[in-house]
Amino acid sequence: MPHAPTGGTAPADALHGLTVLAAEGGGTQTVDPSGPIGQLIVAALLGIVVIIVLITWLKVHPFVALTIGALGVGIGAGLAPDKTVTSFGNGFGATMTSVGILVGLGSMFGRMLVDSGAADRVVDTLVRRSSKAALPWTMALIGALIGLPMFFEVGLVLLIPIIVLVAKRSGVPIMKIAVPALVGLSTMHAFVPPHPGPLVAVSTVGANLGTTLAFGIVLAIPVIILAGPVFARFAARWVDIPAPDMFGSRGSGSGSGPSGGSGPSDPAHAGREARRGPATQDTASLPNGKSDFTRVISEPRSPSFTVALVGILLPVVLMLAQAVREAVAPDAAGGWVSLLDFLGTPMIAIGIATVFAMVFFAIGGGMDRSAVAKSLEDALPPVAGVLLIVGAGGGFKQVLIDTGIGGVIADAVQESGISVLLVAWVVSALVRVATGSATVATVTAAGIMAPIAADLSTPETSLLVLAIGAGSVFLSHVNDAGFWLVKGYLGTTVGQTFKTWTVLECLISVIGLVGVLIAGVFF
Numbered sequence: 415m416p417h418a419p420t421g422g423t424a425p426a427d428a429l430h431g432l433t434v435l436a437a438e439g440g441g442t443q444t445v446d447p448s449g450p451i452g453q454l455i456v457a458a459l460l461g462i463v464v465i466i467v468l469i470t471w472l473k474v475h476p477f478v479a480l481t482i483g484a485l486g487v488g489i490g491a492g493l494a495p496d497k498t499v500t501s502f503g504n505g506f507g508a509t510m511t512s513v514g515i516l517v518g519l520g521s522m523f524g525r526m527l528v529d530s531g532a533a534d535r536v537v538d539t540l541v542r543r544s545s546k547a548a549l550p551w552t553m554a555l556i557g558a559l560i561g562l563p564m565f566f567e568v569g570l571v572l573l574i575p576i577i578v579l580v581a582k583r584s585g586v587p588i589m590k591i592a593v594p595a596l597v598g599l600s601t602m603h604a605f606v607p608p609h610p611g612p613l614v615a616v617s618t619v620g621a622n623l624g625t626t627l628a629f630g631i632v633l634a635i636p637v638i639i640l641a642g643p644v645f646a647r648f649a650a651r652w653v654d655i656p657a658p659d660m661f662g663s664r665g666s667g668s669g670s671g672p673s674g675g676s677g678p679s680d681p682a683h684a685g686r687e688a689r690r691g692p693a694t695q696d697t698a699s700l701p702n703g704k705s706d707f708t709r710v711i712s713e714p715r716s717p718s719f720t721v722a723l724v725g726i727l728l729p730v731v732l733m734l735a736q737a738v739r740e741a742v743a744p745d746a747a748g749g750w751v752s753l754l755d756f757l758g759t760p761m762i763a764i765g766i767a768t769v770f771a772m773v774f775f776a777i778g779g780g781m782d783r784s785a786v787a788k789s790l791e792d793a794l795p796p797v798a799g800v801l802l803i804v805g806a807g808g809g810f811k812q813v814l815i816d817t818g819i820g821g822v823i824a825d826a827v828q829e830s831g832i833s834v835l836l837v838a839w840v841v842s843a844l845v846r847v848a849t850g851s852a853t854v855a856t857v858t859a860a861g862i863m864a865p866i867a868a869d870l871s872t873p874e875t876s877l878l879v880l881a882i883g884a885g886s887v888f889l890s891h892v893n894d895a896g897f898w899l900v901k902g903y904l905g906t907t908v909g910q911t912f913k914t915w916t917v918l919e920c921l922i923s924v925i926g927l928v929g930v931l932i933a934g935v936f937f
Contacts, residue, residue: 447818449492454819461487462858466848470893476854477799480806484813491817501816502809509808512617514801517610518794519764523725524564525793526771526786528572530779531716532725533560537576539719549586550594550643553577557598558638562726563767565610565797566603566896573599574903581657587650588657592904593918594642601637601922604852604883605630607733607760610797611856611886614804615879618811618860619867623760624737626876627730633880633929641921652913658905717778725770732763800853807857811864820865827866834870835881835934838863839927842885850893852886859885873937877930884926890919 447454465483468474474482481502488498527533537556544552556576560569573595581588603609607616607627616623717725736758739751756762776786814820827837842859846852859882867875890897891912901911 447492447822448488449817451822454491454817454822457487457490457492457817458814458819458823460490462845465854465858466845469849469851469854475799476849476851477802477806480803480810480854480857484806484810487810487819488813488817491819493813493817497816498813501813504809505812505815506805506809508812509614509617510801510805513610513613513804513808515761516607516613516764517797517801517804519761519768520563520609521565521797522790522793523729523764523768523771524568525789526768526775527563527722527725528568529785529789530771530775530781532722532771532775532779533572535716535719536560536722536726537573541576541580546584546586549580549584550590550646553580553591554594554598554638554642557595557642558602558634559598559723559726561599561602562606562730565800566599567899568796569599569603570596570896570899570903577904578657587654588904589650589653589655589914590643590646593646593649593914594638596900596915597642597645597918597922598638600887600919601634601641601926604887604922605634605637605880605926610800610804611853612879612883614807614853614857615860615882616876618808618857618864619875619878620864621867621875621879622737622740622872624733624740624758625872626879627733628737629873629876629933630880630883631730633926633933636929637922637925640925641918645918645921649914649918653906653910655904655906655910658903717775721774721778725767725775728770729760729763729767732757732766733760734758803853804857807854807861810858811861814861815865820862823862824865824869828869833931833934834863834866834874835877835930836927838878838881839885839923839930842882843888843923844885846886847889847891850891850895850897855886856882871937874934877934877937881927881930884923884930886923887919888923890916 449457461483464486465479468479468482469476484502485498488501489495493501536559540552540556541549557569557573560572564572577588577592577595580586581591584591603611605612607613607623607630612626612630613623615621616626716722736754739746739754739758743751757766772786772790775781781789811820814823827834838859841862842855845858846855849855860879863878863882867878870878892898892908897911897915900906900915901908904911904914906914
């Protein structure tokens with residue numbers, strides 16, 4: 415699998431030249447520091463402070479803040495203004511080349527999953543087949559499955575009505591239902607590609623996407639178990655509240671969202687209803703034996719559970735197969751190797767899954783060609799801002815490299831004897847707490863750690879990505895939009911949201927870090 419450009423190693427005396435990987439091409443080149451080491455360090459620190467202040471105090475969009483910060487760092491470090499602009503542009507372009515297509519295709523796949531009813535089918539099937547005692551574990555699995563192809567906000571909007579209705583009809587405390595589902599969703603968002611955070615970190619530090627995907631899934635299992643169903647038992651005692659009276663029945667449109675508008679699942683369901691006609695009712699019993707659980711289905715049909723599950727897992731299987739081939743038979747050759755490597759290329763794997771969704775989700779969901787086209791079109795505008803942030807993060811990374819700041823940071827970390835994985839987590843966590851954005855935390859930390867990654871092995875580089883991802887979800891609080899979304903949807907107070915949502919995000923982060931550090935001992 416081709417690797418994105420990364421930073422390289424630095425000789426002990428950074429003032430005599432730094433060896434880094436060029437922004438384009440595969441060879442190394444010597445980059446002289448653009449100024450004295452003291453000036454480089456001050457410029458880097460001031461640049462990060464400027465980015466944080468612009469985002470948190472002045473409420474500037476992260477894309478603009480990262481751009482201003484990156485250009486300021488370059489000029490402040492002594493790099494000529496025109497070279498600073500060129501460096502930022504090169505980094506922006508390289509990152510968008512490796513990440514932009516994947517984010518776009520992933521967003522299209524996620525939209526098809528929702529609009530076709532495939533996501534509903536997966537959720538309904540798993541919930542109906544679970545016992546009451548197994549519901550928290552089932553909700554964790556649902557959150558993880560929905561979290562694989564979807565952005566956090568989209569997955570949250572989809573899961574909230576499920577959480578509320580399952581809690582109401584089963585009699586299980588809502589926190590035992592909500593916490594596992596939210597943990598599954600958030601863990602996938604932090605650790606597993608093709609989410610933008612892990613993707614940009616993979617691209618920036620030059621990690622192997624298949625290896626990172628495999629490690630991320632393995633790491634996610636204990637994280638989801640401990641921060642999900644296990645912690646949910648305590649959360650339900652700390653915050654014993656009834657399920658909010660938000661939905662009369664799923665998809666009915668009778669309820670209201672946290673801001674008084676239509677329910678969270680309304681856009682997707684309303685879109686399907688407009689295309690397919692009036693709703694039909696179906697009844698099914700939940701695990702508590704009651705038969706009064708009524709779900710309103712906004713479409714006459716939806717893809718089968720098997721088709722939906724195959725679509726969700728298809729890109730994961732293709733990328734993992736290619737990663738396993740590289741690990742087991744790195745020197746193998748032949749037609750099957752070329753085919754496996756081709757199918758396992760991230761762009762191809764996610765592209766195949768998108769085409770699969772366009773054909774089989776559409777057929778199973780009764781969508782015509784115009785409905786499919788509209789669904790794909792609607793998938794792109796919401797990710798435009800994410801792509802710009804990711805690209806600006808790539809530009810920031812390249813400025814750090816071209817000024818020599820990256821090499822100075824690499825030397826400082828290597829000489830300190832502190833674990834590179836711990837440093838990556840701390841940097842990412844600090845930016846997350848300051849800005850409230852997991853994406854900004856990831857792209858900033860990945861840019862800072864990129865030069866260090868050049869000396870790491872393939873497994874270590876993937877663990878570096880996961881350490882950054884773990885730090886990026888640490889301590890969600892009042893400057894995080896996710897904090898207020900969860901509070902509004904579940905009807906908790908600020909204090910109750912801290913006891914549940916903030917704690918579970920910290921658990922995901924810390925348990926993830928512990929898992930990464932343990933894995934680092936063996937790799």
